[in-house]
Amino acid sequence: MSNAKVMIVDDALFMRTILGTILRDKGYTVAAEAASGIETMKKLHACDPDIIFLDIILPDANGIQLLDFIHKMKPQAKVILCSAIGQEAIVKKGLDLGARFYVQKPFSPEKIAEALESLGE
Amino acid sequence: MDMSQYRDLFVSESKGHIQVFNELVVMLEDSPADQSAIDELFRHAHSLKGMAATMQYQAIADLAHRMEDLLGKVRSGAFSFSPGLADILLEGSDALTAMISAIEADDERLPDTTDLINRLAGFDAAGNPSPPAPPVAAADVAPGIDDRDQGGPAPDHQPRHTDSFKSVRVKTETLDRLVNITGELLTTRYRLADRALRCEGAQLEEPLNRLSMLLRELRDEVFQARMLPFSFVADRFPRLVRDLSRKQGKEILFQVEGKEIELDRGILEEISEPLVHILRNAVDHGMEMPEERIAVGKPGLGTIRIVVTRDKDCVNIVIADDGRGMAPERLAEKAVEKGMINREQANALTRHEALMLICAPGFSTAETVSDISGRGVGMDAVRVAVHALGGGLVIESEVGRGSRFLLRLPISVSIIHALLVECGPLTVSFPVNAVKRTIELRREEIFQEREQFFFMLDGRQVPLKNLNRLLGQAPTPDARAFVPTVVIEAGDTTLGLATDRLLGQREIFVKPLGIPLSRIKGLTGGAITGDGRIVYVIDATAL
The missing domain is CATH 1.20.120.160 (HPT domain)
Structure with a gap:
């Protein structure tokens, strides 16, 4: 159990819903959800998340650009990249730029637990 | 999981x-x-x-x-x-x-x-006609990484993302139930007001007025929640037009204007198939082959446009093409050949009436029945659907220049503003947007030519019919000094309807009629008034 605040960034409501359910089951608070880069930028400051699940393909930005923004605005927030198979190059770049972990979709409670453990949660 | x-x-x-x-x-x-x-x-x-x-x-x-x-x-x-x-x-x-x-x-x-x-x-190797692949620039950029400038405004085709915390998804059945409940509430309010009148309910007036106001607000909110943009049905049209025109070797530029205009989802649902039919007709019959167009001096690329505009409580949808158009006299000729009308009737048709022949059951102008048109929904079904919604359909066409289909629809259904009229033992109503005006005609203002009665309105001669007779009710017994008359507009014709008594306007909650009543021509639905009577809603265009 943790009382860490989590933000979920994914353009699919379906994905946000599933991930949100997994996280709430584990006792986390989902402080905000965002479906686009702009929405993430708008909500980031107010919700002040400890952990961000970041989809790397979004309608108006890619995860790398957003990662950069998040690091500047909330340097203490830990970012976990999420993506379906096939985006290994961009994932690698994200990890090089300071993302803590990578979860490949489809999500499962076990994979999410593994990602959270890697953050020391 | x-x-x-x-x-x-x-x-x-x-x-x-x-x-x-x-x-x-x-x-x-x-x-x-x-x-x-x-x-x-x-x-x-x-x-x-x-x-x-x-x-x-x-x-x-x-x-x-x-x-x-x-x-x-x-x-x-x-x-x-x-x-x-x-x-x-x-x-x-x-x-x-x-x-x-x-x-x-x-x-x-x-x-x-x-x-x-x-x-x-295997698509790349399988005969893709595109030129050989240009070298991929910027080798340090990993595939899939988008390094272009993202600072500008988002392109307009990007789907809208709603704020996930401020909106929820609601099942459409829930919205339908809300409309039903709101409608029943309105009916109940009229019943309550009716009882209050009879039992010295003076102290009820203030709360009743308040209730009316709240119900109006509720109705507006519920209706707003049911509104969807026209794009909800129109977004599949470009694909439809593209597939049809490619199949036939036609070249068509398709445009939709006013996609953002909102209508009740019930209306959108009902109008979707009729619009598809009109579009299919436009591609299949209206539009010529490119070489045929060029031969008559038109650009090879044809245009089909849908323009949606809002006009008070109505929405106008115009589907226009610049194809070969229709000749009213040829349509009349065909109707005679098919035995639908006789020669004399054909000669008496106005241009508009002749064009409307394509909406008559069993009439089709197609030379051949292809798999593209003629799939169950004919133009007659289009007309019926539009009228059932309380709307109107007008067709304009010019040979060589193209055709225009003008649909006028209410933005919402179910709860309508109606004029109530007494007709023998019946109470009937007309949607207010179908009523041009009401007048009380003096006996001497009515004149007869051959078998038909007329009166003058704004300098025009308007035919007058007896509503009791049209609906098969007993005629008004006594000769009256004044005849209460409803003037209705249907398409481009104006008609006066003599009634027994005008009862005034009110909001009614219309429900569809069950069989056998639904089979009666001219009735589109029914509502219950405060005192428990049934009010039938008349489709003016069917009279």
Whole structure:
């Protein structure tokens, strides 16, 4: 159990819903959800998340650009990249730029637990 | 993890992705170099793949994966967007739709897509006519990374994302029930007011007025919640026009204006198929082949436009083409040949009446019945659907210049503002937007020519009919000094209807009539008044 605040960034409501359910089951608070880069930028400051699940393909930005923004605005927030198979190059770049972990979709409670453990949660 | 609870969400969101995907493909055919649209396509395929994999629908994930791969190649510049590519992508999205529909219908046997997946995988080598791949620039950029400037405003084809905390999804049945309950509340309020009048209910007046006000607010809010933009039905039209015109070798520029204008979803649902029929007709019969157009001095590329505008409580939808048009005299001739009217009647038809012949049951101008038109919904069904919604249909056409179909529809159904009229033992009503005005005619103002009665209105001679007789009721017994008359407008004709008594306007909650009443021509629905009487709603155009 943790009382860490989590933000979920994914353009699919379906994905946000599933991930949100997994996280709430584990006792986390989902402080905000965002479906686009702009929405993430708008909500980031107010919700002040400890952990961000970041989809790397979004309608108006890619995860790398957003990662950069998040690091500047909330340097203490830990970012976990999420993506379906096939985006290994961009994932690698994200990890090089300071993302803590990578979860490949489809999500499962076990994979999410593994990602959270890697953050020391 | 039990995924079944997420199935509905998966189905509805996947359909959204596929819808936008289709629109983007059709759009890219017009502007194949639009890189942001290609990125968008890629993203939709990618999202679908991830969602399907999460739901463990492997067949869908595999197909979406192949489509994503192919788009990845276009995105990186390996080859350019071509009509052949558009075809295979649309084929892919059709297959995805079929699989998602199967899931929605609880059918575990998903269609086999092995062949399509192989063709998608081998697309580059399989005779894609595009020029050889340009060298991929910027070797330090990993594939899939989008380094272009993203600072500008988002392209207008990007789907809207609602603020996830401020909006919720509601089942449409819930909205339908809300309208029903609101309608029943309005009826109950009239009953309450009726009782209050009879039992010295003076102290009830203030709360009743307050109740009326709140009910109006409730009705407005409920109706607003049911409103959807016209794009809800129109977004599939570009694909439809594209597929039809490609199949026939026609070249058509298709445009929709006013997609953002909102209508009640009930109306959108009812109007969707009629609009498809009009569009099919426009492509199939209205539009000429490019060489035929050029031969008569027109541009080879034909145009079909849908323009939607709002006018008070109505929405006007115009479907216009610049094709070959229709000749009223030829339509009249054909109706005579088919024995629908005689020669004398044909000669007496106005231009508009002759054009409206295409809406008569059993009338078709098609030389041959192709698989494109004539699929059950004829123009007669279009007319019936429009009138059932309390709307109107007008057809304009000019030979060589094209045709225009003008649909006028109320923005919402169910609760309408109506004029109530007494007709023998019956109370009937007209939607207020069908009523031009009401007048009390003096006996001497009514005159007779041959078998028909007339009166003068604004300098025009208007025919007068007896509503009692039209509805098969006993005529008004006593000769009256004044005849209460409703003047209605249907299409471009004006008609006076003599009634027994005008009862005034009120809001009524219209319900569809059951059999056998629904078979009676001229009645579109019924409502219950405060004192428990049934009020029939009259379709003025059917009189």
